[in-house]
Amino acid sequence: MFFMLCVVFHLIINKNYASAQSCKSFNNVNMLLYDRIGQKFYQDINGCVTRTVFGNTTVVKAFTKDQIIPKLGKDSIRHMKYLTMVSFRNCNVEEIEQTAFRNVPSLATVEISFGKLRAVPKGVFNFDLTPQLEAVKLDHNRINFIEDESFFNISSLKNVQLNNNLLERWRSEWFQNSTALEVINLAFNNLKEIPSRAFTSFTSLKDIRLDHNDISKVQRDAFKGVRTLDYLGLSHNKLTSLSDSSFPNTLRINYFRINANYLTFLSNDVLKKLAAVEISMNYNPWTCPCLERINYWLYIKNGRIKSDDKCSRSHIPVCVVPNNTETCTDEFDREAMLKYVNIIKTINMSDPVSANCMTFK
Ligand SMILES: *[C@@H]1O[C@H](CO)[C@@H](O)[C@H](O)[C@H]1NC(C)=O
Numbered sequence: 001m002f003f004m005l006c007v008v009f010h011l012i013i014n015k016n017y018a019s020a021q022s023c024k025s026f027n028n029v030n031m032l033l034y035d036r037i038g039q040k041f042y043q044d045i046n047g048c049v050t051r052t053v054f055g056n057t058t059v060v061k062a063f064t065k066d067q068i069i070p071k072l073g074k075d076s077i078r079h080m081k082y083l084t085m086v087s088f089r090n091c092n093v094e095e096i097e098q099t100a101f102r103n104v105p106s107l108a109t110v111e112i113s114f115g116k117l118r119a120v121p122k123g124v125f126n127f128d129l130t131p132q133l134e135a136v137k138l139d140h141n142r143i144n145f146i147e148d149e150s151f152f153n154i155s156s157l158k159n160v161q162l163n164n165n166l167l168e169r170w171r172s173e174w175f176q177n178s179t180a181l182e183v184i185n186l187a188f189n190n191l192k193e194i195p196s197r198a199f200t201s202f203t204s205l206k207d208i209r210l211d212h213n214d215i216s217k218v219q220r221d222a223f224k225g226v227r228t229l230d231y232l233g234l235s236h237n238k239l240t241s242l243s244d245s246s247f248p249n250t251l252r253i254n255y256f257r258i259n260a261n262y263l264t265f266l267s268n269d270v271l272k273k274l275a276a277v278e279i280s281m282n283y284n285p286w287t288c289p290c291l292e293r294i295n296y297w298l299y300i301k302n303g304r305i306k307s308d309d310k311c312s313r314s315h316i317p318v319c320v321v322p323n324n325t326e327t328c329t330d331e332f333d334r335e336a337m338l339k340y341v342n343i344i345k346t347i348n349m350s351d352p353v354s355a356n357c358m359t360f361k
């Protein structure tokens with residue numbers, strides 16, 4: 001009997017300890033909340049966000065801005081059956097723990113942005129915990145690590161914003177079994193390459209943003225399985241060439257951005273596979289014969305050049321004349337690039353071009 005009491009006592013202590021531990025995420029955090037009929041109200045939250053905190057009001061959206069929340073611990077948001085959206089913007093979030101969200105069957109949008117988040121662990125987003133998740137916005141943080149299967153088996157997940165972080169590589173394993181992805185935004189990270197079969201599992205992909213990274217290599221079969229895209233952004237990277245082996249036999253892109261790289265040519269084999277309705281390609285050291293080839297490709301495939309207003313300057317050369325040949329050779333032309341850089345430098349003295357327009361420093 002005594003033993004049993006001890007066990008019960010022990011269990012109670014453990015339980016209390018556990019809930020106290022797991023309900024410490026919010027310390028006088030002011031939240032803007034919306035109820036089911038769209039009425040908004042503010043409430044200061046201590047502990048965690050859970051149904052009982054709101055009395056009879058059913059909260060469907062919760063927004064938190066400019067508050068201090070160092071850690072989104074276990075059970076931060078729980079038992080919120082009708083919650084569809086939760087947002088933490090500029091809240092100094094550094095860490096998110098497994099099971100931060102629990103029993104949130106309607107949760108469709110999670111935003112933790114403009115914070116200090118360093119890693120995404122497995123066990124925060126998946127079919128069991130966030131079965132209706134459609135959009136995850138983790139942009140403007142310091143994320144340099146995402147565990148494989150961090151977004152596991154969520155068939156509703158469509159939109160992932162991971163831009164403005166410190167990621168050095170892309171792994172499709174982050175999204176294991178979440179194959180309905182439509183938008184992947186990885187712009188403004190430190191990606192070095194696009195690996196083989198990077199997007200093959202995602203058959204509904206429409207929008208891939210890889211602009212403003214350090215990409216110098218696009219591996220063989222990188223875009224295998226991708227057929228049509230609204231947007232493919234590779235601008236502001238360190239590409240010296242694109243190989244036809246990276247692309248499927250046909251890839252149609254509505255808006256293709258490859259401006260601000262080190263490209264001097266696109267091979268016939270690449271152009272044969274690609275079709276772009278609009279292309280941004282300025283601030284590359286194209287050789288003039290190769291640019292002519294691209295213009296012909298645009299002409300026969302009904303594409304057009306789209307220029308970025310902030311960067312378009314009439315005195316910036318669109319191409320340089322290579323000194324060794326008058327035809328387009330299918331290899332990176334280092335001389336041409338150096339020539340281009342020199343021209344840009346001279347121009348800069350008289351009428352500076354914003355450094356944001358190009359990759360060259
Ligand atoms: C909740 O609603 C019940 C009955 O509708 C009412 O008696 C009670 O006071 C309400 N509680 C709060 C916290 O508003």
Ligand SMILES: *[C@@H]1O[C@H](CO)[C@@H](O)[C@H](O)[C@H]1NC(C)=O
Nearest residue numbers: 127128152153154155156177
């Ligand atoms: C994956 O999600 C489906 C529902 O979309 C579910 O039926 C299945 O059990 C899940 N599988 C795993 C391994 O979690």
Ligand SMILES: *[C@@H]1O[C@H](CO)[C@@H](O)[C@H](O)[C@H]1NC(C)=O
Nearest residue numbers: 149152153155176177178179
């Ligand atoms: C889910 O992933 C597991 C491996 O993690 C795999 O064996 C299984 O076939 C996948 N299920 C679906 C529906 O994709």
Ligand SMILES: *[C@@H]1O[C@H](CO)[C@@H](O)[C@H](O)[C@H]1NC(C)=O
Nearest residue numbers: 322323324325335336338339
């Ligand atoms: C091309 O011109 C540069 C100087 O602009 C020179 O250094 C280089 O040797 C030339 N290359 C060839 C292949 O003629």
Ligand SMILES: *[C@@H]1O[C@H](CO)[C@@H](O)[C@H](O)[C@H]1NC(C)=O
Nearest residue numbers: 345348349352353355360361
């Ligand atoms: C162009 O000039 C500006 C100052 O006018 C300078 O800050 C910038 O670094 C220069 N850019 C290049 C590419 O030389």
